[in-house]
Amino acid sequence: MLVRSLRFTLAVLVVSLLSPLASAQDRDLWYRMLMQDAPVGYVHTTEKTSGGKITTTNLSKVSIKRGTIAINIEMSSEFVETLDGTPISASAVQKMGAIPSITMVAFDTDKKVMKVASVQGGAESTSEKPLPQGWLPPAAAGRYMKKQLAAGEKTIEYSTMDLTTGVAVFKLTHKVGEVEKITVSGKEMEGRRIEVTNSIMPSVVTTEHVDADLTPLRTLAKMGAIPVVTELADASVAGEKSDKSPELMVSTFVVPDKPIDNARKTSKATYLLSMPAGEVLAIPSAGPQSASAIDAQTTRVVVDQKNPAPVQYTPDARSKFLASTAAVNLEDEEIRKLSAKSLQDAAGSPSDRAEACRRFVYRYINAKSLDTAFATASEVARNRGGDCSEHGVLLVALLRAAGIPARGVVGLIYADAFAGREKIFGYHMWAQALLTIDGKERWVDFDATLPPQSPTDATHIALGYTDFSDEGSLASMTGVAAAMGQLKIKVESVE
Numbered sequence: 001m002l003v004r005s006l007r008f009t010l011a012v013l014v015v016s017l018l019s020p021l022a023s024a025q026d027r028d029l030w031y032r033m034l035m036q037d038a039p040v041g042y043v044h045t046t047e048k049t050s051g052g053k054i055t056t057t058n059l060s061k062v063s064i065k066r067g068t069i070a071i072n073i074e075m076s077s078e079f080v081e082t083l084d085g086t087p088i089s090a091s092a093v094q095k096m097g098a099i100p101s102i103t104m105v106a107f108d109t110d111k112k113v114m115k116v117a118s119v120q121g122g123a124e125s126t127s128e129k130p131l132p133q134g135w136l137p138p139a140a141a142g143r144y145m146k147k148q149l150a151a152g153e154k155t156i157e158y159s160t161m162d163l164t165t166g167v168a169v170f171k172l173t174h175k176v177g178e179v180e181k182i183t184v185s186g187k188e189m190e191g192r193r194i195e196v197t198n199s200i201m202p203s204v205v206t207t208e209h210v211d212a213d214l215t216p217l218r219t220l221a222k223m224g225a226i227p228v229v230t231e232l233a234d235a236s237v238a239g240e241k242s243d244k245s246p247e248l249m250v251s252t253f254v255v256p257d258k259p260i261d262n263a264r265k266t267s268k269a270t271y272l273l274s275m276p277a278g279e280v281l282a283i284p285s286a287g288p289q290s291a292s293a294i295d296a297q298t299t300r301v302v303v304d305q306k307n308p309a310p311v312q313y314t315p316d317a318r319s320k321f322l323a324s325t326a327a328v329n330l331e332d333e334e335i336r337k338l339s340a341k342s343l344q345d346a347a348g349s350p351s352d353r354a355e356a357c358r359r360f361v362y363r364y365i366n367a368k369s370l371d372t373a374f375a376t377a378s379e380v381a382r383n384r385g386g387d388c389s390e391h392g393v394l395l396v397a398l399l400r401a402a403g404i405p406a407r408g409v410v411g412l413i414y415a416d417a418f419a420g421r422e423k424i425f426g427y428h429m430w431a432q433a434l435l436t437i438d439g440k441e442r443w444v445d446f447d448a449t450l451p452p453q454s455p456t457d458a459t460h461i462a463l464g465y466t467d468f469s470d471e472g473s474l475a476s477m478t479g480v481a482a483a484m485g486q487l488k489i490k491v492e493s494v495e
Contacts, residue, residue, distance in 0.1 A: 026046075026047060026048045026049060027045070027046060027047045027215075028044075028045075028046050029044070029045050029046070029215065029232065030042060030043075030044050030232070030233055030234065030235045030237075030238035030239075031043040031044075031045075031216075031219075031230040031231060031232055031233060031238060032185070032230070032231060032233040032237055032238040032240070033060075033062060033228065033229065033230050034228075034229045034230075034231070035064070035226065035227070035228050035229075035246050035248075036226060036227070036246040038244040038245065038246050039240060039244075040062050040063055040064055040245055040246065041060065041061045041062035041063055041073075042060070042061060042233075042238035042239055043058065043059070043060045043230055043238075044058070044059045044060075044235075044238070045057065045058050045059075047138075047139060049083070052082060052083055053080055053081065053082060053083070053088065054080070054081050054082070054083060054139040055078060055079070055080050056078070056079045056081075056137075056138040056139055057076070057077065057078045057079075058075075058076060058077045058078075058164075059074075059075075059076045060073075060074070060075045060076070061073070061074050062074075063245050064245050064246055064247070064248050065245050065246065065247045065248065065249075066247070066248065066249040066250075067247065067249055067250055067419045067420070069369075070245065072095075073095070073096060074093075074094070074095040075092070075093070075094050075095075075164050076092065076093045077090070077091065077092040077093075077162065077163050077164050078090065078091050078092075079137055079138050079161075079162075081137040081138070081139055081140060084140075085136060085137055085139070085140030085143075086107075086109055086137075087107040087109070087137045087161075088106075088107060089104070089105060089106050089107065090104075090105045090107075090161070090163050091103065091104045091105070091163065092163035092164050094164070096374040096375065098375070098379065098383055099120055099375070099378075099379045099382075099383075100120070101118070101119075101120045101326060101376055101379075102118065102119045102120065103116065103117070103118050103163050103167065103326060103470075104116070104117045104118075104119075105117075105163065105167060107131060108131070109131065111131075112130065112131045112133075113128050113129065113130060113131050114128070114129050114130075114131050114167075115127075115128050116128070116129060116167055116470065118325075118326035118329070118470065120326070120329075120376055120378050120379060123329050123331070123332040123334070123335075123378040124331075125324060125325075125326065125329050125331050125332075127470075129167070132159075132161075132168075132169040134159060135158070135159040135160055135161060135169045136158050136159065136160050137160070137161070138160065138162075141158055141160050141172075142214065144156075144158055145158070145174070145214060146214055149176065149214070153176065154175070154176045155173065155174070155175060155176070156173075156174040156176065157171060157172065157173045157174070158171070158172060159171045159172070160172060165200060166469070166470060167470045168470075170198050170199045170200045171198065171199040172196060172197070172198050172199075173196070173197045173198070174194050174195070174196055175194065175195040175196075175197075176192070176193075176194055177192065177193035177194060177195065178192070178193060179191065179192050179193075180192075180193050180209065182209050182217065182218055184217050184218050184231045184232055185231055185232065185233045185237065189209075189211075189217055190211075191209030191210055191211060191217045191218065192209065192210050192211075193207065193208075193209055194207075194208050194209070194210060195207055195208075196208060201478045201481075203280065203282075203478060203482065204221065204222075204478065204481065204482075206219060206220065206221045207219070207220045207221075208220070215232070216230075216232070217231065217232050218230070218231045218232070219231075222481075223481045223484045223485075224252075224481060224482055224483055224484030224485040224486045224487075225484065225485030225486045226246075226248070226252075226484055226485055248484075249419060249426070249427075250419050250420065250421060251485070252426075252427065252484045252485055253418075253419075253421055253424040253425065253426050254412065254424060254425040254426075254487050254488070254489050255423070255424055255425075256271075256414075256423070256424075256425060256489040256490065256491050257489070257490045257491060258491050259416075259423040260414050260423075260459060260491060260494055261494075263414045263415075263416065263457060263459045264450070264454045264457050265457065266305075266457045266458040266459055266494050266495065267304070267305050267306050267457070267458055267495055268302070268303065268304045268305065268306065268458050268493075268494075268495040269302075269303050269458040269459060269491070269493065269494045269495065270300065270301070270302050270303075270491075270492040270493045270494075271300070271301045271302075271303075271461065271489055271490065271491055271492060272294070272298055272299070272300055272301075272489070272490040272492060273298070273299045273300075273301055273461070273487060273488070273489055273490075274297050274298045274299075274487075274488045274489075274490070275297050275298075275482075275483070275486055275487060275488075276297070276486055277297060279297070279482070279486055280296065280297075280482075281299070281463075281479060281482050281483055281487065282478075282479065283299045283301055283462075283463065283479070284462055284463070284464065284465065284479075285309070286309065286311070286443055286462070286465065287308045287309065287409075287432055287442065287443030287444065287445060287462070288303055288304050288305045288306075288307070288308045288309075288443075288444070288445055288458075289301060289302070289303050289304075289461070289462050290302045290304075290309065300492075301461055303458040303459075303460065303461065304458070305445065305455075305456060305457065305458050308437070308442040308443055308444055308445075309442060309443075310440035310441065310442050311434075311440075311441055311442065311443060312440075312441070313441070318405060318434070320467050320469060321400070321405035321406055321407050321434060321467060322400050322403070322405050323400070323467070323469070324400075325467075325468050325469055325470050326376065326470050327376045327377065327393055327468040328376075328377050328393065328396055328397045328400060328468045329376065329377065329378050329397070330397065330400055330401050332377070332378045332381065334378065334381040334382060335377055335378065335381055335397050335398070335401055336401055338360075338364065338381055338394075338398055338401075339357070339397075339398040339401035339402050341360070342356055342357045342360035342361070342364075342398055342402075343356055343357070343402055350404055350433070350435050350436070351435050351437075351444070353402055353404065354399060354402075354404055354433040354435065354444070354446055355446070357395060357398045357399050357402065357404075357446075357448075358395060358431075358446040358447070358448045359448075359452040360398070361391055361394050361395045361398065361448035362391070362448050362449065362450065362451060362452060363452075364384060364394075365380065365384055365385060365386060365390060365391055365394070365448075366384050366385075367383075367384060367385030367386070368385075368386075368387070369385055369386065369387065374389050374390075374393075375389070375390050375393070376393060377393045377394045377396070377397035380393065380394040381394065381397075387449075388428050388429045388430065388449050389429045391429075391430075391447075391448040391449045392408050392409075392429040392430050392431050392448065393408065393429075393468065394448070395430075395431040395446060395448045396408055396431050396468065399431065399433050399446075404433050404434070404435070405433070405434035406431055406432065406433050406434070407431070407432050407434075407443075407465050407466060407467050407468075408429055408430075408431060408432075408465065408466040408467075408468060409429065409430050409431065409432055409445070409460075409462050409464075409465055409466075410427075410428075410429050410462070410463055410464045410465070410466065410479070410480050411427070411428060411429075411460060411461045411462040411463040411464070411479075411480075412425040412426065412427055412428055412460075412461045412463070412489075413425065413426060413428040413430075413447075413459055413460050413461075414459035425459075425461070425489055427480055427484075428449075428460070430445060430446065430447035430448070430449070430456065430460060431445075431446045431447070431448065432444060432445055432446065432465070433446055445460055447460065458494070458495075461489075463479030463480055463483060464478060464479040464480065
């Protein structure tokens with residue numbers, strides 16, 4: 001889960017680095033990335049004009065640790081547009097596991113459609129979507145930004161697209177500040193302060209400083225209390241490796257005010273979740289969880305696994321929980337085979353079939369490990385390895401293939417002992433199935449990391465949900481990103 005949160009933060013930083021560039025000349029820029037003041041990787045951006053086209057590229061590589069295990073993340077993207085800002089094509093490659101995930105988009109402005117292809121290993125899916133209107137590709141966005149800044153605008157907004165955040169248009173809002181003195185790679189410089197927010201995760205503010213040509217000099221984003229910085233550097237400096245990669249799992253465990261006895265057997269629990277002054281965390285209410293704000297920093301959360309709340313969806317809204325996506329590719333023959341296999345001995349009710357899928361995934365993933373950043377269901381189906389994220393995404397895929405609406409949940413789970421620590425809450429992912437109970441549809445928790453004899457318990461605290469859509473599932477990471485290193489949990493009652 002923390003790696004998905006890092007991917008979200010990295011994508012936000014990359015968008016901030018790419019969008020303001022507005023020089024009329026080709027560029028080749030390198031940035032080194034630091035986390036907790038330690039070098040963790042780099043970002044390399046280019047913009048080149050040739051044959052009446054402008055091509056913007058980005059490559060980012062990051063290495064962190066989960067416990068003692070090194071995790072490597074690589075993301076690259078390319079965007080091609082005409083000189084007047086008409087989009088031609090875009091692509092992105094993400095290496096979060098052993099098999100790269102590739103997304104390609106061809107824009108047909110005459111027919112006003114975009115053709116999307118997603119490829120991973122032997123699995124491929126294609127779709128055609130309406131072409132969004134009123135947005136700017138990267139180079140055109142840079143020109144617009146520079147024009148508005150020259151006109152003295154203090155708030156500059158535009159919509160754009162970057163495939164590292166999904167196949168969807170989002171809005172960027174820039175709050176323009178004053179020129180300040182900053183330190184970049186040990187050198188004192190002057191840069192104009194700009195605070196950037198985006199419509200995907202509007203609560204997340206990225207602070208950047210740019211030079212007179214709008215080249216980013218230094219950019220800061222935060223995963224909770226953890227600062228993530230990119231700063232302009234020479235290629236040799238940006239690519240330097242460090243043996244001090246920060247650890248981002250054990251260091252973010254949340255120690256509650258008291259331990260929870262027999263956690264795997266709990267059915268109902270009440271917690272107080274709190275954040276530091278000035279920090280806000282929106283806790284959702286859905287399924288077995290209800291949340292009520294006590295004050296600006298504190299929320300009471302009740303998890304009642306025996307009484308999930310009823311919900312009502314329109315057919316269109318409900319359909320997204322049965323959809324095939326790049327992360328949950330129902331066109332993949334391996335996914336269909338595994339879904340059928342998981343249901344061989346299942347009873348007929350949707351609840352029994354969902355539980356059969358949960359138990360199957362627990363047994364099927366036989367390499368329980370932390371060394372995969374984030375794999376799609378197609379990769380997990382072939383490699384049979386991973387942690388909670390891989391259990392969650394594969395379970396959602398098998399449920400959907402069985403005709404059961406499903407989504408992913410991101411949040412926390414209590415553990416008596418894990419990674420050398422005891423009696424802690426760790427960040428986690430599991431699945432929910434939309435089942436009819438007492439004549440009403442309800443979201444029901446299913447955690448495939450738990451052994452067959454252990455149903456999902458009341459120590460699962462949800463911070464967000466994801467439908468794994470191609471249009472951008474990063475919004476589910478907002479709660480996790482905000483909570484990291486800052487959240488406190490008080491256990492009020494347990495049953």
